[in-house]
Amino acid sequence: MKLDEAPVEVEPTEVRTGRQIRWARRRVAFARFWAQYRRSPFGMVGLVILIFFIGVAISSIFIDPSSLSKTAVTEESIAPCTFATLPCPPNANNPLGTDADGRSVLTLVIEGSRVSLIVGFTASVITMVIGALVGILAGYLGRTSDTLLMRTTDFFLVIPWLPLAIVLAAILGQNIFVLIAIIGFTSWPGTARLVRAQTLSVKEHSYVERSRALGATNSQVVSRHILPNVMPVIFANTILTVAIAILAESALSFLGLGDPRRVTWGTMIDAAFDAGAISIGAWWWLLAPSLSIVLVVLAFTLCGYALDEIINPRIRER
Amino acid sequence: MGTQRYLVGKIGQALITLLFILTFNFFLFRILPGDPIRLLTKGAGQRLTPTEQQQLREELGVDRSVFPGQYLLYMGQTLRLDLGVSSIVAPGEEVTTVFFEKLPKTLFLVGTSTAASIAIGVILGIYGGWRRGGAMDMSSMTGSLVLYSIPEFVLGIMLLLLFSGWLGLFPSGGFESATGDLTGIDRLFDILSHAFLPWLTLTLAFIGEFYLVMRSSLLDVLGEEYISLARAKGLREKWVLRKHAVRNALLPTVTLIALSFGFVLGGAITVELVFSYPGVGLQSFEALEARDYALLQGTFLFFSVGVLVANLIADLLYAYIDPRVRTA
Numbered sequence: 001m002k003l004d005e006a007p008v009e010v011e012p013t014e015v016r017t018g019r020q021i022r023w024a025r026r027r028v029a030f031a032r033f034w035a036q037y038r039r040s041p042f043g044m045v046g047l048v049i050l051i052f053f054i055g056v057a058i059s060s061i062f063i064d065p066s067s068l069s070k071t072a073v074t075e076e077s078i079a080p081c082t083f084a085t086l087p088c089p090p091n092a093n094n095p096l097g098t099d100a101d102g103r104s105v106l107t108l109v110i111e112g113s114r115v116s117l118i119v120g121f122t123a124s125v126i127t128m129v130i131g132a133l134v135g136i137l138a139g140y141l142g143r144t145s146d147t148l149l150m151r152t153t154d155f156f157l158v159i160p161w162l163p164l165a166i167v168l169a170a171i172l173g174q175n176i177f178v179l180i181a182i183i184g185f186t187s188w189p190g191t192a193r194l195v196r197a198q199t200l201s202v203k204e205h206s207y208v209e210r211s212r213a214l215g216a217t218n219s220q221v222v223s224r225h226i227l228p229n230v231m232p233v234i235f236a237n238t239i240l241t242v243a244i245a246i247l248a249e250s251a252l253s254f255l256g257l258g259d260p261r262r263v264t265w266g267t268m269i270d271a272a273f274d275a276g277a278i279s280i281g282a283w284w285w286l287l288a289p290s291l292s293i294v295l296v297v298l299a300f301t302l303c304g305y306a307l308d309e310i311i312n313p314r315i316r317e318r
Numbered sequence: 319m320g321t322q323r324y325l326v327g328k329i330g331q332a333l334i335t336l337l338f339i340l341t342f343n344f345f346l347f348r349i350l351p352g353d354p355i356r357l358l359t360k361g362a363g364q365r366l367t368p369t370e371q372q373q374l375r376e377e378l379g380v381d382r383s384v385f386p387g388q389y390l391l392y393m394g395q396t397l398r399l400d401l402g403v404s405s406i407v408a409p410g411e412e413v414t415t416v417f418f419e420k421l422p423k424t425l426f427l428v429g430t431s432t433a434a435s436i437a438i439g440v441i442l443g444i445y446g447g448w449r450r451g452g453a454m455d456m457s458s459m460t461g462s463l464v465l466y467s468i469p470e471f472v473l474g475i476m477l478l479l480l481f482s483g484w485l486g487l488f489p490s491g492g493f494e495s496a497t498g499d500l501t502g503i504d505r506l507f508d509i510l511s512h513a514f515l516p517w518l519t520l521t522l523a524f525i526g527e528f529y530l531v532m533r534s535s536l537l538d539v540l541g542e543e544y545i546s547l548a549r550a551k552g553l554r555e556k557w558v559l560r561k562h563a564v565r566n567a568l569l570p571t572v573t574l575i576a577l578s579f580g581f582v583l584g585g586a587i588t589v590e591l592v593f594s595y596p597g598v599g600l601q602s603f604e605a606l607e608a609r610d611y612a613l614l615q616g617t618f619l620f621f622s623v624g625v626l627v628a629n630l631i632a633d634l635l636y637a638y639i640d641p642r643v644r645t646a
Contacts, residue, residue: 042459042463151331151334151335154331154335155335155338155339155342157577158335158339158577158580158622158625158626158629159339159342159580159622159625160579160580160581160583160584160621160622160624160625161580161581161584162581162583162584162587162588163583163584163587163602163617163618163621163622164618164622166587166602166606166614166618167346167614167615167618168346170606170609170611170614171346171347243467247467247469250469250471250472251469251470251471251584251588254469254471254588254591255587255588255591255603255606256606256607257606269471269472269475273475273592278475278478278479278483278490279483279490281479281483281484283479283483286475286479290472290475290476293469293472294464294467294468294469294472295467297467297468297469298463298464298467301463301466301467302463305463
């Protein structure tokens, strides 16, 4: 730019509120994040699978619950098979075959997607809240609180989760809320450790010290500085815990600890296994729910890893 | 001096955790609704005479207060490995006896498969991290993420459908053929062919985990300054990898492998169920089905202590392999 050029007419700067500035910054940050995320092939594959299954889960609300009952099965609905030749292999009428009661495996898998995903999401929200709370408190408060909280975390980390979940489910009974609570309350220690480590590094930044020197209280420092900086790590970790929660639900359901009144992918495999689907070679009954679990868990894992690569600067900068 | 303090500290921590586990186990089974005598002797309940019931009542200390009376009694009995009597799965037998009878089969299966998946996972992980983004890394990364996403029992069912049902190469389950007329080398082959599919399932299921752990640990180390220094000194790349990077990257991996032992045990439960392999995993499932609480409680206790011991061993190993701990 030449100096003798006529000064450019500067538009009067519009007065922006703090909120507007914050939102503008967030938009920029998100655009930058998305540009990075899009370059990860793993992340994009995961996202596509995830969107597909969320679509399937949403479409499941159109399924008439009565069509899932064994009494709704008629000779037409299981044609070309008959009641004597169930379970029916895949055919034009039932593209994924039927179970031993003549119900369509496709309908059951779609219905199961909703409950499986809901269990995964809600359980990992519990994990996230407990893990973040314990991690931030331990990392920020330090000293005795840190020691006590981390001892507790180590204790839960050592307890083998499936035997613990089995014992809890046996004692507390079988329903979907108990299942969610069990998964949520047994899988937080990993999150807590991660959040603590991140909190410790954020705490050392000079702006935290500065704000404390200016008289900020503990809760202000945590909510204004620590939490926003720890949040990305918590978020990436939560995506990974959804995958773990879905795996956990399927394992517990396979052991017969699922909610008997609800269809999930895990309870479908359990029913097929108990009915001897393997020995009679009814692979279609097992394949669809199995493949669904694997794909959804894979999708969450891929997304989680892609996020981790972006958020974790130690890996990114190499 | 440093090592000694480290070791004492770690053993002390393990003992505190053990106390936690025992206390937790005690209260866990005290929140059971209903009469503990009825629950613990369900199935055998009708056969017990009133005097026998009274005897059991005293043995369990039900008449005493929960704390400290019952608690101290429980701790004393547990430390003497007196974990009560199985009610349904093996009526009348000591829980400890029942558990240790089945343990060798599970240890054989889990031990050999974990060793195999650690070896494969760690070697692939080193290679993947070293040649990050290369063809080998991308394919083993994809494979690992897929294997990681398959629940152990689903993998088992698929292998069973494929190798046993469709190809008919392996028996569908159990520990050995029921005929029982095989001896010597034939019997050994029979047992191995029964164990092969569950072994393969557990091996494949955990390769992904160990691969990812080793790879990311190596990536962390490769970003350190002493690696740049080693390269700047003009050391050959292989030497840098072997003497500087891998040695340091193995350290956190040891801890993570020990922690994953709990997941391996969980995998053993579902895989033993799929292949009806008669180890402690299948037994804990039977205890669950029958609501054999004494056996369930005992199994849970042994599993927890097993993972605790594995972690303690990893910590002690750490002192041996990490010079920084030795001199700290």
